[in-house]
Amino acid sequence: MTPRLTRRHMLGTAASGAALLTAPRLGRAQMDKVRAGFVYVGPIGDHGWTYRHDVGRLDLEAALGDKVETSFVENVAEGPDAERVIRQLATGNDIVFTTSFGFMNPTVRVARQFPNVKFEHCTGYQTAENVAVYNAKFHEGRAVIGTIAGHMSKSGIVGYIGSFPIPEVVMGINAFQLAMRKVRPDCEIRVVWVNSWYDPGKEADAARTLIDQGADMISQHTDSPAPLQVAEERGVHGFGQASDMAAFAPNAQLTAIIDNWGPHYIQRTQAVLDGTWATQNFWHGLKDGEVEIAPYNPNVPSNVIEAAEAVRLGIIDGTVHPFAGPIKNQAGEVVVAEGESLSDEDLLKMDWYVEGVQA
Amino acid sequence: MDPVTALLVTVVTAATPLLFAAVGELVVERSGVLNLGVEGMMLAGAVTGFAVTLTTGSGTIGIIAAAFAGAAMALVFGFLTLTLLANQVATGLALTIFGVGLSALVGSGFVGTPLPRLPRLDLPGLTDLPVVGPLLFGHDVLVYMAVLLTLAVAWFLARSRAGMILRAVGENHEAAHGLGYPVIRIRYFAVLFGGLSAGLGGAFLSLAYTPMWIEQMTAGRGWIALALVVFAAWRPLRVLVGAYLFGGVTILQLHAQGMGLFAVPSQVLSMLPYLATIVVLVVISVGPWKGRLQAPACLGRPFHPTH
Structure with a gap:
């Protein structure tokens, strides 16, 4: 005989489940x-x-x-x-x-x-x-990958796939750009918003668009591995988001920011x-291991790894601040003076872009 | 590739899943049945196509399996609405929700597994031509299938005897029944075709567009396809134009952003397919086209042969 689920069984299970849920708990330290x-x-x-x-x-x-x-x-x-x-x-x-x-x-x-x-x-x-x-502090990871992009981009154009222009995403774009310009002052970031955290097809289309427009480095603040897959297909580079996405882009993913x-x-x-x-x-952030950097791709040159590690270790020991001045806004005005840096409170309500970001 | 060709090539790929799903739904609706489960059937096709291609190593078998998976989902819908006479709207919505869950369950073991993309057609000489080469001869087989399927449907509905019977069933099922046509059986065929076509659309997503499986990867394309059928006023060739138009709008707004042209906010451009659909609905309800462009008269009405 095969076991059968009757309505009575279902009710019985539900009732015992509810009894478990409401069982009194002892309050103690x-x-x-x-x-x-x-x-x-x-x-x-x-x-x-x-x-x-x-x-x-x-x-x-x-x-x-x-x-x-x-x-x-x-x-x-x-x-x-x-x-x-x-x-x-x-x-x-x-x-x-x-x-x-x-x-x-x-x-x-x-x-x-x-x-x-x-x-x-x-x-x-x-x-x-x-x-x-x-x-x-995901933006700390962005500073590390921005450093790599500055070293490895040939065209100097980075395509950035954004979800929504909220402070978390905006500070990620800015941290990336500031780190990249420290290496190569003429680079620019082009942002395409897909208005979604998760739409593989649209994320892939955004990546195609940016590559067609000259970007040879793709960064994303959306959740699917689709942009990296496009990067792999087109022979450009990119960075994984939230988890290691190397399986989808063994050559294209230079490293990834991992949430831990x-x-x-x-x-x-x-x-x-x-x-x-x-x-x-x-x-x-990086210091407490909540944000991690995935293993570097073997095709990242050793001097680039050194530079990236210097930023990562610097953030961990406090000698590097991703938002240390001088910082200029899109209009080229100095908003953070030399020797100062943006506070956490300022970062959490960030709604402006640094110089060289096109968003 | 120059930027304009690159843009057009991307438009073609963005339009293909919409075209598959919409042309299938068009046949379903022309037979008088409204199946809102397109999204669910696409997901079933996407996960099946991916799983089968991965395990057998053959894209062809994967595509065929995806079509069958979509049709199997459609069969469930057909049984509920045509045989048991359940409400079509509620059943269609349930089919979408069911498809989301079922595909996630089936696909749970495949998340994070990469798959090589379906091969592109490569005709020596032709594919290398400037502009036309990549645009006409540089796609995978599903892109051409979508166009051919649409043309075949256009011919079928307009010129073939079977197509006219199908339309008659959609316009007036009592009269068709009175003439001796098997209304329910014809609708079953239409519903199955819709599922098959949606399954192919899903397979295109998981095998060619973004060759991977992740949950809910259709991201609302089934709903855009439903809007597209209305936008096209139930005409296959207009579905073809509409799919490329909807795909074009999506890609154009991404390009506009990348070039820093921000005349229109991207959110407005994302709304365009739906706004266009509403405009078409208004036009065919009150405009000078009233009566000439309209939904099949029996759309969504259950049929029960009593005599």
Whole structure:
């Protein structure tokens, strides 16, 4: 006889699940086991943003072993449904990570109703007693790849595929350009906005367009490997985004900026275990290993690797600041004087481009 | 390649998936059935084409499998709406959502796997010609299939007996039934053709346009195809023109941005296909063309032979 799923079975399973979710929890400072829930905006199979968050979740499981139990919900749209999903996860978990900007308001609302549950929201700015925020300094990685582009571009034109002109993307473009101009003062960046985080076909078309217009280096702030694939086909170079995309472009990908969320998830879940969790605003970068640079392609000359490593190590030990003056804006006016550098607050609301960016 | 040729070549590739999906849906709608599941059928075709090409190493088998996958999805739609008389709009929407989930499930093992692109036609002498060479003789086989399929559909609907019967079914299914034509069976064929064609559109995405599989890689092209059918006022040759026009607008706005021409914000240009569709809907509803250009009269209406 084959097992059959009847409606009664379904109801029974659902009821026992609900009972588990609402089981009372003992409130105490130190815990033996912590349950962590994750809310993802996209599919794990995006090979980019959500995929890297899920790698972080698996790192967490590997590091804390049987002291942690994780669960996740993927493909959660940034809308009314998000609040329902977050509330559902809050009933069964000690800490909930919500990993997209659009989850900010629902996270804060649900957090008010669950004062004993800790919430961590990725890329937002609203904190509360039990809500922390975290983000990564992706622009530090941009400074490293901008250095490589300055050395290796022949035409001096870099094609940059943008998603939306928000500060995070704008500061990435600027960091890239500033680092590149330190190497080669006449280069320019041409930005094409595709108005999407994820549309492989359109990203590929944007890459084709930029290469047709003379770009021989492609950088992207969108999530699919499609632009790199075009770069490979056309024999130009590019850089991976969020994860190592070398499989799609073995010759074209010079390196990639990798998001590494594992250390943050481990540290914060451990804090819940220890009873030391407190709200905070995290913005880590290369130094804390939250942003990593993928292995350099063998076709990057050793002197270029040296220059790139100098920037990377300089950012880590604090001697290099990606936004150190003098910085000129598009009109050529000095906006940051020599000896000064832009503060984190200024960066987080950046809405202007540096000299040589065409956007 | 000079910039203009490069631009035109890119337009051709951007138009091809739209053309496949739209010409299939056009046949479906001309038979009186509205299938909103184009996006889902394209995704089924994309993932199947990719998986089969990767495992068998043959692009041809992959393309055939993709067409069958699209048709299989269409068969589900046909069974629900034609045999069980379910609501076509709701079933079509469900088919899209189902296709998104199913393709993600089937494709989960293929994410992050690269695939060599479908080979391009390379005719010594011809492909090397300036401008015309890359434009006419430098594409992969699916690009030509899309155009030939559209021309074949145009001929079929306008000139063949079977095509006229199909149109009759779409215009007045009671009359067609009264004349003894098997309305449901004809609609099944049309729906299956729509699925097959959408599957080919999906295969073009995952085998030639961006040779990889990632979830939801169609990114709304199924919906643009639906708009395109309305834009073309249900005429195959206008679908051909419309697909190249829609593809052209997309590529042109990218080029305009790259050259720093910002006369029109890129968001407005992204809206153009849909704005154009609305304009066409208004024109054919109230304009001087009213009555001459209109949707098949039985579009979306279920048919139940009672006598």
